Amino acid sequence: xxxxxxxxxxxxxxxxxxxxxxxxxxxxxxxxxxxxxxxxxxxxxxxxxxxxxxxxxxxxxxxxxxxxxxxxxxxxxxxxxxxxxxxxxxxxxxxxxxxxxxxxxxxxxxxxxxxxxxxxxxxxxxxxxxxxxxxxx
Amino acid sequence: xxxxxxxxxxxxxxxxxxxxxxxxxxxxxxxxxxxxxxxxxxxxxxxxxxxxxxxxxxxxxxxxxxxxxxxxxxxxxxxxxxxxxxxxxxxxxxxxxxxxxxxxxxxxxxxxxxxxxxxxxxxxxxxxxxxxxxxxx
DNA sequence: CTGGGTGCAAAAAGTTTGCAGCGAC
DNA sequence: GTCGCTGCAAACTTTTTGCACCCAG
Numbered sequence: 001x002x003x004x005x006x007x008x009x010x011x012x013x014x015x016x017x018x019x020x021x022x023x024x025x026x027x028x029x030x031x032x033x034x035x036x037x038x039x040x041x042x043x044x045x046x047x048x049x050x051x052x053x054x055x056x057x058x059x060x061x062x063x064x065x066x067x068x069x070x071x072x073x074x075x076x077x078x079x080x081x082x083x084x085x086x087x088x089x090x091x092x093x094x095x096x097x098x099x100x101x102x103x104x105x106x107x108x109x110x111x112x113x114x115x116x117x118x119x120x121x122x123x124x125x126x127x128x129x130x131x132x133x134x135x136x137x
Numbered sequence: 138x139x140x141x142x143x144x145x146x147x148x149x150x151x152x153x154x155x156x157x158x159x160x161x162x163x164x165x166x167x168x169x170x171x172x173x174x175x176x177x178x179x180x181x182x183x184x185x186x187x188x189x190x191x192x193x194x195x196x197x198x199x200x201x202x203x204x205x206x207x208x209x210x211x212x213x214x215x216x217x218x219x220x221x222x223x224x225x226x227x228x229x230x231x232x233x234x235x236x237x238x239x240x241x242x243x244x245x246x247x248x249x250x251x252x253x254x255x256x257x258x259x260x261x262x263x264x265x266x267x268x269x270x271x272x273x274x
Numbered sequence: 275c276t277g278g279g280t281g282c283a284a285a286a287a288g289t290t291t292g293c294a295g296c297g298a299c
Numbered sequence: 300g301t302c303g304c305t306g307c308a309a310a311c312t313t314t315t316t317g318c319a320c321c322c323a324g
Contacts, residue, residue: 015298015303035288050306055289057304071208076288090256101254108245109265117238118270119227128246129262133255152278152323172314187281192314194279213313 005066014060019049023057027067027079032098034076070127072098082124089127094135142203151197156186160194164204164216169235171213207264209235219261226264231272 005024006016019042026041027033033041035054042049058079061067069077072091087100103123113119142161143153156179163178164170170178176191195216198204206214209228224237240260250256 010299013303017298017304019305048306051288052290052307053305074214090250090254092256093259099254101250105249105253106246108249109243112242112245113227113238113265113267116242117227117236119229119265119267120269120273121265121267122230125266127264128250128256128258130250130256130258132257136257147324150278154279154323156280185281188313189282189315190280 005064008064012064019053020057020060022049023054024061024066027058027061028081028084031080031084032072032078033080034078036076038079068124070125072127086124088123090132091127091129092132092135093129094131097132099132142201145201149201156190157194157197159186160191161198161203164195164198165218165221168217168221169209169215170217171215173213175216205261207262209264223261225260227269228264228266229269229272230266231268234269236269 003011009016009020022042022045023038025045026038030037030041035051035058038058039049039051039054042054058067058069062069062079065082067079068082069079070089071077072089073096086103088103088106090099090101091097092099103126106121106123106126110121110123113121140148146153146157159179159182160175162182163175167174167178172188172191172195175195176186176188179186179191195204195206199206199216202219204216205219206216207226208214209226210233223240225240225243227236227238228234229236240263243258243260243263247258247260250258
């Protein structure tokens, strides 16, 4: 691994600040966190990171492809590490649970869309809604 | 077809109002409309349907499974008829275009999730992000 | 008539922006 | 020391809610 994300930031003229490190740590540990949850998590460690800084930081981190976001339902978007995005989200309409499964389940879909429509699927951003095992009694 | 949606409404103690008919017509004609677009469309026909009535009506219609919604990108959700939901949305990250394809492309995915995770996929609600033929040079 | 529905306005929730001071480099 | 970053507060957008009046059944 040639460069850390800190070096990547500096190389692009951005600065490495405590806030940015804290937000990235929060995204890492929360795994599926909304901006507000991330803000709260950050404030448990060091206090006083503003919600608007969280938004600005998430935007920046997403621009650098360090994090990604997905819309899992009605509420605010949830953010997670891009390197951990190697999965497909399953959202249960019954209990609201979010689980992660391997992208291989979508292999057929990806190939069908590429073959029939020339569409390159971004599997990292795939969210499947339905009913989980526990809920379709 | 035994009952119209109007009869279904009345059967459940709800009332059939001009506003509800207009909103449903707007959802039908727009195909992928946000609440605000639906409100605007309704106001072109009859004027004076309030945005909050649109929200309340959409919530009701969704509860009755007459319409469904999907999050296609960053903005507000888009609503469409449930009976027309028999397709999968493709959203292009390049040009933002939304296209509809047959759910058969997801057959493999559906079977894999059912077999491996006991998860019953709601194909009507499936949205796939990626890059369309025109945009991936 | 009766109770659900609507419009209006205010509030809530989520997100963005302007600006002065601070701190990474 | 410079210039990007942050905190704060205000503005903005989207959605929800309270309430009095209205109308479908």
